Amino acid sequence: MQTDETEKIRILMADDHPIVMQGFSASLEKHHISIAAQVKTAESVLPEYEKCNPQVVILDIRFGGKLTGLDVARELLSQYPDARIIFLSQFDQNSLVKECYKIGAKAFITKDCDAVDLANAIKAAAKGASYFLPEIAERLATIAIKGDKAPQTLLDAREIDIFTLMAEGLTNAEMADRLSLSPRTISHISQTIKEKLDIYRSADITKLAVRYGLVEP
Structure with a gap:
C-alpha cells in the first residue's frame, strides 16, 4: 500500500484504554498522521480494517479477553499479507518483542515512548519498512548473540x-x-x-x- 508524502497517513488504532488512544491521537495529527478509526476490542480490528482500509494498524497486545494483539496480527496478515502492523504495548519482555517481529510487525513501540518515535515508526511502516527503537534493536542483537533463554x-x-x-x-x-x-x-x-x-x-x-x-x- 503506497503513501503520498503530501497526504496524511491513515491509521487504525486498537487499544482498550481510551486515554492512551486520545493522547497519541492528538500528537500524531501534528505529524501528518490521521486516525482513520479507533477500536477497543481485538475482535473489532479485522472488520474495521476491512471497512476503513488504513495504511498502518497500531495494535495493543493485551485486550483483557481471549484474543490478544498477537492473535489479531496473525489473522490479519493471513488474510492481508500487505497489512502493516505496529505493536504499541506496556509489556516489553524480550521474548514478546521478538515474537512481534517474527509474526511480521513493522515495529514494536512501548507506550511510554515519545510521540515522535511512534510517528517515525508509522512513517516507516507506511513505506513498507521496519523500524527499531535503538534500545529494542540492541536487545534483539543481544538475543541473537547470546541466545534466547526465554x-x-x-x-x-x-x-x-x-x-x-x-x-x-x-x-x-x-x-x-x-x-x-x-x-x-x-x-x-x-x-x-x-x-x-x-x-x-x-x-x-x-x-x-x-x-x-x-x-x-
Whole structure:
C-alpha cells in the first residue's frame, strides 16, 4: 500500500484504554498522521480494517479477553499479507518483542515512548519498512548473540502450560486435574522444565514467568 508524502497517513488504532488512544491521537495529527478509526476490542480490528482500509494498524497486545494483539496480527496478515502492523504495548519482555517481529510487525513501540518515535515508526511502516527503537534493536542483537533463554523458546507448548501453572502456585495434583493428566506425568514434566530452565525454587519460577509475561505480577 503506497503513501503520498503530501497526504496524511491513515491509521487504525486498537487499544482498550481510551486515554492512551486520545493522547497519541492528538500528537500524531501534528505529524501528518490521521486516525482513520479507533477500536477497543481485538475482535473489532479485522472488520474495521476491512471497512476503513488504513495504511498502518497500531495494535495493543493485551485486550483483557481471549484474543490478544498477537492473535489479531496473525489473522490479519493471513488474510492481508500487505497489512502493516505496529505493536504499541506496556509489556516489553524480550521474548514478546521478538515474537512481534517474527509474526511480521513493522515495529514494536512501548507506550511510554515519545510521540515522535511512534510517528517515525508509522512513517516507516507506511513505506513498507521496519523500524527499531535503538534500545529494542540492541536487545534483539543481544538475543541473537547470546541466545534466547526465554521459557517460550526453551519449552514446548505442553511444558509452557505446566510451567505457567507452576508459576501460579498450583500443586501437581491440581495441575493434573486442570490438564487431564496423571500426577506422575505432571511430576515428570515439571522436573524436565526445571532442568531445561536450570531453575528449581518456586519463587524463582514465578519470577521468571512474570519476567517473560506468562503470568501477571
